[in-house]
Amino acid sequence: MLALTYQGAGEVKVLSVPDPVIEQDDDVLVRVRLSGICGSDLHLYHDKIPSVRKGDILGHEFMGTVVKVGSAVTAVAEGDRVVVPFIIACGECFFCKQEQYAACETTNPTSAVISGEHATRSGAALFGYGHLYGGVPGGQAEYVRVPKGNINAFKVPDDISDEAALLLSDTLPTAWQAIKNAKVDKGSSVAIFGAGPVGLLAAEIAQMLGATQIFLVDEYSYRLKFAAETYGVIPVNFYHDNDPARTIVNATVDQRGVDAVIDAVGFEASGTTVEAVMNMFGFEGSSGKALRQCIEAVRRGGVVSVAGMYSGLMHSLQLGAAFDKGLSFHMGKTHVHAYLPELCKHLQAGSLRPERLITHRLSLNEAVQGYEMYDEKRPGCCKVILTLDS
Numbered sequence: 001m002l003a004l005t006y007q008g009a010g011e012v013k014v015l016s017v018p019d020p021v022i023e024q025d026d027d028v029l030v031r032v033r034l035s036g037i038c039g040s041d042l043h044l045y046h047d048k049i050p051s052v053r054k055g056d057i058l059g060h061e062f063m064g065t066v067v068k069v070g071s072a073v074t075a076v077a078e079g080d081r082v083v084v085p086f087i088i089a090c091g092e093c094f095f096c097k098q099e100q101y102a103a104c105e106t107t108n109p110t111s112a113v114i115s116g117e118h119a120t121r122s123g124a125a126l127f128g129y130g131h132l133y134g135g136v137p138g139g140q141a142e143y144v145r146v147p148k149g150n151i152n153a154f155k156v157p158d159d160i161s162d163e164a165a166l167l168l169s170d171t172l173p174t175a176w177q178a179i180k181n182a183k184v185d186k187g188s189s190v191a192i193f194g195a196g197p198v199g200l201l202a203a204e205i206a207q208m209l210g211a212t213q214i215f216l217v218d219e220y221s222y223r224l225k226f227a228a229e230t231y232g233v234i235p236v237n238f239y240h241d242n243d244p245a246r247t248i249v250n251a252t253v254d255q256r257g258v259d260a261v262i263d264a265v266g267f268e269a270s271g272t273t274v275e276a277v278m279n280m281f282g283f284e285g286s287s288g289k290a291l292r293q294c295i296e297a298v299r300r301g302g303v304v305s306v307a308g309m310y311s312g313l314m315h316s317l318q319l320g321a322a323f324d325k326g327l328s329f330h331m332g333k334t335h336v337h338a339y340l341p342e343l344c345k346h347l348q349a350g351s352l353r354p355e356r357l358i359t360h361r362l363s364l365n366e367a368v369q370g371y372e373m374y375d376e377k378r379p380g381c382c383k384v385i386l387t388l389d390s
Contacts, residue, residue: 003141028149036061062139186210266308
């Protein structure tokens with residue numbers, strides 16, 4: 001089969017690789033119909049995540065058709081259209097039983113993150129995200145083996161489109177968890193830092209839930225224009241505004257700040273070689289500006305919801321300011337499986353239309369150009385997907 005493979009920092013290539021096969025009796029084989037290029041893929045692309053090896057198949061957002069199932073699979077059958085969460089859960093461990101699927105303690109038992117003198121497991125395995133997260137081949141390929149198929153292959157209702165189903169694999173649930181963690185509801189004010197796909201869908205969800213003020217901070221004017229026209233956000237362009245937090249606070253009632261903030265940026269995907277080496281040893285290469293701005297923009301007693309990915313230590317975290325303001329922090333990888341039934345209902349009702357942010361549709365053979373386009377933030381590029389099955 002054809003698959004997009006990692007070849008080194010800033011280099012990916014579509015190659016012919018061996019087809020996956022059923023290895024365990026609860027495996028499912030999926031022929032991929034659509035696969036997404038995610039902002040988190042850029043961390044791999046720029047060699048900012050340890051333990052990614054040459055030849056690894058990338059991609060953690062995908063949906064497709066079941067072509068073969070192991071003897072113990074009962075949840076799906078050949079021919080079913082499925083979406084596959086990027087988190088690989090077992091469904092049976094302590095954390096999975098609490099619907100904290102990203103913390104699954106069985107699918108990636110050997111990886112460890114070294115921080116100071118302590119070693120802790122990195123949580124669930126992920127598709128296409130290197131050997132720190134299980135070394136499981138990803139979905140930017142014609143076929144994928146899905147372990148634990150009874151829980152990790154979710155049958156898509158007939159009235160949900162392929163493109164909407166694709167966004168159920170990561171982007172939409174991640175935005176949903178970010179908004180839920182932020183406790184956004186009718187009448188809320190919220191500031192979202194980062195107008196990538198997760199930030200944009202967080203704005204859509206906040207609008208659906210009845211937030212009265214939705215600020216969106218980004219440096220790319222085309223993203224902000226799209227968000228203002230599509231989701232009714234108040235755009236703040238930090239390319240022209242050195243202190244967006246102050247701008248946001250000044251626009252809120254009595255200049256208290258917003259009820260909640262969402263960091264949909266995380267650490268920067270690009271950076272120097274020195275930063276990449278620091279990251280391998282647990283030292284964050286990010287400036288931390290987005291998170292500091294979040295702390296400044298939120299009101300006392302507010303919530304900071306972190307959806308963007310961080311992987312090491314943060315420089316200059318304003319813990320004193322956060323303590324003084326009595327802030328609550330919520331963060332972590334997304335418990336995708338827990339949200340799929342509810343999100344499907346919103347998609348079926350038409351109250352969410354996440355596929356509107358898809359701007360570019362390429363073939364798998366054009367995946368290299370897709371990475372370049374998305375990495376360079378070319379004007380008009382909000383979300384790139386790969387089409388594999390016509």
